[in-house]
Amino acid sequence: MGGDYAPGNVVAGSLDALRESGGRFSLVLVGQRERIEEEIDRALPSPPGYTIAHAPEVIDMRDSPTAALRSKKESSIAIGLRLQRDGKADAFVSAGNTGAVLSASTLILGRLEGVGRPSIGALIPTAGSPCLLIDSGATMDCQPRHLYEFGVMGSIYMRTMRGVSTPRVGLVSVGEEENKGNEATVEAFRLLKGAPVDFIGMIEGRDLLKGKVDVAVCDGFVGNIVLKFGESVPAFLKARFLSFAAKSVKAKLIALIARSGLRTVLREMDYQEQGGVPVLGVRGVTIIGHGGSSPLAIKNMIFRAEEMVKRHVHRKIQEALQA
Amino acid sequence: MGGDYAPGNVVAGSLDALRESGGRFSLVLVGQRERIEEEIDRALPSPPGYTIAHAPEVIDMRDSPTAALRSKKESSIAIGLRLQRDGKADAFVSAGNTGAVLSASTLILGRLEGVGRPSIGALIPTAGSPCLLIDSGATMDCQPRHLYEFGVMGSIYMRTMRGVSTPRVGLVSVGEEENKGNEATVEAFRLLKGAPVDFIGMIEGRDLLKGKVDVAVCDGFVGNIVLKFGESVPAFLKARFLSFAAKSVKAKLIALIARSGLRTVLREMDYQEQGGVPVLGVRGVTIIGHGGSSPLAIKNMIFRAEEMVKRHVHRKIQEALQA
Numbered sequence: 015m016g017g018d019y020a021p022g023n024v025v026a027g028s029l030d031a032l033r034e035s036g037g038r039f040s041l042v043l044v045g046q047r048e049r050i051e052e053e054i055d056r057a058l059p060s061p062p063g064y065t066i067a068h069a070p071e072v073i074d075m076r077d078s079p080t081a082a083l084r085s086k087k088e089s090s091i092a093i094g095l096r097l098q099r100d101g102k103a104d105a106f107v108s109a110g111n112t113g114a115v116l117s118a119s120t121l122i123l124g125r126l127e128g129v130g131r132p133s134i135g136a137l138i139p140t141a142g143s144p145c146l147l148i149d150s151g152a153t154m155d156c157q158p159r160h161l162y163e164f165g166v167m168g169s170i171y172m173r174t175m176r177g178v179s180t181p182r183v184g185l186v187s188v189g190e191e192e193n194k195g196n197e198a199t200v201e202a203f204r205l206l207k208g209a210p211v212d213f214i215g216m217i218e219g220r221d222l223l224k225g226k227v228d229v230a231v232c233d234g235f236v237g238n239i240v241l242k243f244g245e246s247v248p249a250f251l252k253a254r255f256l257s258f259a260a261k262s263v264k265a266k267l268i269a270l271i272a273r274s275g276l277r278t279v280l281r282e283m284d285y286q287e288q289g290g291v292p293v294l295g296v297r298g299v300t301i302i303g304h305g306g307s308s309p310l311a312i313k314n315m316i317f318r319a320e321e322m323v324k325r326h327v328h329r330k331i332q333e334a335l336q337a
Numbered sequence: 338m339g340g341d342y343a344p345g346n347v348v349a350g351s352l353d354a355l356r357e358s359g360g361r362f363s364l365v366l367v368g369q370r371e372r373i374e375e376e377i378d379r380a381l382p383s384p385p386g387y388t389i390a391h392a393p394e395v396i397d398m399r400d401s402p403t404a405a406l407r408s409k410k411e412s413s414i415a416i417g418l419r420l421q422r423d424g425k426a427d428a429f430v431s432a433g434n435t436g437a438v439l440s441a442s443t444l445i446l447g448r449l450e451g452v453g454r455p456s457i458g459a460l461i462p463t464a465g466s467p468c469l470l471i472d473s474g475a476t477m478d479c480q481p482r483h484l485y486e487f488g489v490m491g492s493i494y495m496r497t498m499r500g501v502s503t504p505r506v507g508l509v510s511v512g513e514e515e516n517k518g519n520e521a522t523v524e525a526f527r528l529l530k531g532a533p534v535d536f537i538g539m540i541e542g543r544d545l546l547k548g549k550v551d552v553a554v555c556d557g558f559v560g561n562i563v564l565k566f567g568e569s570v571p572a573f574l575k576a577r578f579l580s581f582a583a584k585s586v587k588a589k590l591i592a593l594i595a596r597s598g599l600r601t602v603l604r605e606m607d608y609q610e611q612g613g614v615p616v617l618g619v620r621g622v623t624i625i626g627h628g629g630s631s632p633l634a635i636k637n638m639i640f641r642a643e644e645m646v647k648r649h650v651h652r653k654i655q656e657a658l659q660a
Contacts (some may be wrong), residue, residue: 016347141576151511154519161483188474188561191401196477196558205540221563223573235519236559238511242542243563254602265598272598275591279577310349 015090015109016044018305023052024109027312028174032061034313039320040257042103043153044094069093075305083121087295091115095122098298102108105299107290109307118150119293126328128335129295131160133234134302135168136241136291142225146181149231150291151238157281161185161202161231162209167294167331168229169211172323175292175318176228183209184217184227186236192216199232210334240302248280279333289314292322299323338413339396340432341628347432348376350635355384357636358402364642365390365426367417374445393417398628402436406444414438418445421621428622428642430613432630434658439475441500442616442623449660452618454483456557457625458491459614465548469495469504472554473614474561484508484525484554485532488615490654491552497648498615498641499551506532507550508619509559509590515539521556524649530556533657573598615645622646 015024028041040063043050047068054060065297069090073082082209083092091110097117099102108115120132133149148168153160165183172181173219185203187195192203194216206213222240244269252273259269289311290303299322322328338347351364363386367374373594377383385468392413396405406415414433415525418441432437435585443455460599466512469490489508495504497539508526510518518541520596531537540549544561555563567660575596622645624638645651 078516102550141573154511188477188558188565196556199558217566219562222566223569232562233519235511235522236562239509239542239555239559239563240566242511243545243566244542246543246546250464251599251602255598258598258602262653268598269595271591272602275578275581275588275595276574276599279574279581279595284628 015043015050015087016075016108016305017303018109019307021045021049021053023307023309025050026057027307027309028053028064028316029057029060030309031313032063033314035063035320037063040064041316042094042097043264044069044097046070046072056123056228065236067093067097073111073114075111077111077114079111079117081116082111082114086103089114090120092122094184095119095300099123102110104323107301107303107312107315107319109290109303109305109315110153111129112117112302112305114262115300115302116293118209119296119298123194123296123300126295126332127337129163129167131156131163132293132295133164133167134293135171136237136292138222138244140223140225140240141226143178145222145225145227146229147222147232147237147241148229149234150241150324152293153181153234153235155235156198157232158201158205159199160336161198161233162205163205163295163335165209165211165213165229165231166328166334168231169294170330170334172178173328174327174330175321178228179211181186181228182226183211183213183229184215184221185213186219186222186230186232186240187216188218190218248276251276251280289318292318292327294327296328298328338366338373338518339398339431339628340430341398341627342630342654343432344368344372344553346374346630346632347635348373350385350632351382351387351639352377352380353632354636355386358386358643360386362389364421364639365417365420367392367413367420369393370394373497385456390416390420396434396437396632400434400437402434402440405434405437406441412437412473415445418621418623419444422446427646428624430624430635430638430642432613432626432628432638433634435474435625435628438623438625439616442619442621444622446457446619446623447516449618449620449655449658451655452486452490454479455484455616455618456487456490457614457616459560461545461564461567466501466551467499468545468548468550470545470555470560470564471617472557472560473564473623475559475616476559478558479521479522479556481521481528483525484521484556484616485528486554486658488529488532488534488536488554489657491554493657494615494617494650495551497650497653498644501551503535504551505549506536506552506554507538507544508536508554509545509555510539510541510561512541513539525554533660546641571599574599579644615641615650617650621651621653
């Protein structure tokens with residue numbers, strides 16, 4: 015198990031999930047056995063339903079994904095995903111090295127037929143309902159066909175997992191005209207017009223937070239930059255309020271109240287608590303969490319993985335893209 | 338003259354600039370003569386120092402830039418830039434169709450030697466001092482060499498125009514490692530290491546608002562999306578506060594105070610008042626403003642253009658990139 019607070023937060027979140035699950039599923043805790051057992055001892059009495067799979071090697075948050083996967087065959091990431099590939103688990107959840115989890119999911123589980131590139135979809139808050147930003151960091155250089163796939167996968171995810179009956183899919187670009195954007199986007203526009211989704215056309219950066227679409231399609235380079243930019247807004251506002259508060263006693267009071275309001279309002283921008291992001295396009299279920307995932311986030315990731323298994327998200331994606 | 342409030346706001350801002358300039362410069366008001374004269378009549382007594390150049394044709398905000406430039410040779414954009422090319426003006430300022438102003442600047446003024454692609458640099462607020470996001474929408478598909486040029490041009494702009502003695506230049510990507518990012522970015526990293534700028538390496542989306550760099554380099558596709566996303570944050574927060582305020586009287590009070598604080602804090606995110614964005618890499622000075630530019634914004638754009646002429650920004654860019 016990985017992440018900045020592993021195995022503590024991961025074990026705690028896993029046991030919480032088991033306690034709440036009422037026996038619907040069991041968990042395999044993959045990682046360094048002794049350290050996992052120490053954490054379990056702290057949380058006694060522990061719920062039933064878990065086993066431990068010892069993983070002697072550790073892929074660090076700073077390790078290069080491909081190199082680490084090649085040299086550390088017995089990491090929790092590799093072992094956990096092999097368990098799924100071999101049918102001994104239905105899903106894999108990790109707060110470890112994002113790149114490594116992503117590469118290992120693609121390498122070990124394999125891509126679904128009809129999928130050229132895997133993707134990760136992150137839910138971002140909007141003035142309306144949350145929007146799936148896909149790809150949010152898996153595939154950097156995308157061909158138009160990959161953007162098409164992201165649109166289809168994202169639409170299926172939002173319908174199946176979030177109950178959006180007809181997800182509105184938009185292609186992130188620099189204007190609403192279909193000839194505006196970079197080469198891949200302009201070509202992807204033409205493909206998406208023929209996709210089995212409710213494609214509403216190009217959207218701009220300003221449309222994301224407006225809630226204009228349920229699925230925002232872009233390459234992983236753009237998606238990752240926008241996602242991280244958005245995540246940094248609360249800290250930016252905090253810094254701004256601090257310098258504003260320094261101006262006068264009245265300003266200090268306003269800033270104090272404003273920040274308490276902001277905290278409430280921005281809680282939804284705390285992607286951490288939302289239960290990680292799914293890897294879409296692979297033969298199985300992988301959920302990747304922030305390195306700093308709290309026990310609550312880990313628990314939510316496990317529940318999200320359970321839902322993805324139950325609702326056959328990846329089978330539905332395969333059916334749509336094979337056609 | 339163009340923009341959503343032309344010629345009203347443009348004339349008003351121009352006359353304000355003349356009044357404040359104390360005769361340092363004169364202005365040529367390019368547009369439909371009668372309409373300009375009507376606006377001047379409203380603002381009597383008008384200051385000395387202006388002439389009118391009649392432009393019978395109008396490029397609409399929705400016109401396709403290239404088509405409009407081909408068919409409307411007598412638009413204010415074409416006439417104004419030809420005045421500069423022919424040495425009858427030193428700079429061109431417009432709140433009109435951004436794409437058309439940009440294309441016309443490249444076509445009529447021409448690119449500087451050593452510049453492969455023109456760019457526009459937008460100042461974004463950060464927790465520290467403003468950061469120049471370059472390119473913020475001129476060039477969609479960039480080769481590594483173009484990103485290199487943006488870094489050099491941005492650095493010169495921030496030093497010359499904003500007094501930043503050693504501007505820190507960062508390359509926008511998805512991680513700090515030099516091998517992370519899309520193909521163009523990874524290669525641009527290698528080029529920028531040898532650039533005559535203080536290149537601090539890759540930066541992430543979250544670093545932009547932190548104020549980690551003075552110049553953030555990216556292609557115009559990414560830059561435009563990030564810029565517009567950022568511009569939409571205030572409206573998003575307003576929407577969030579409105580739904581929060583609906584919850585209780587106490588919440589309403591908090592929201593009211595918070596929003597007044599926010600307004601102050603976010604005023605700097607109001608790019609409109611900042612005086613437009615410069616086109617860098619062309620043989621001359623062009624400043625492009627928002628379509629909705631206020632008279633204040635127009636005035637600031639004129640002063641910014643004056644500074645760019647005085648400080649020889651484009652000569653300095655040429656010297657750096659020719660080498």
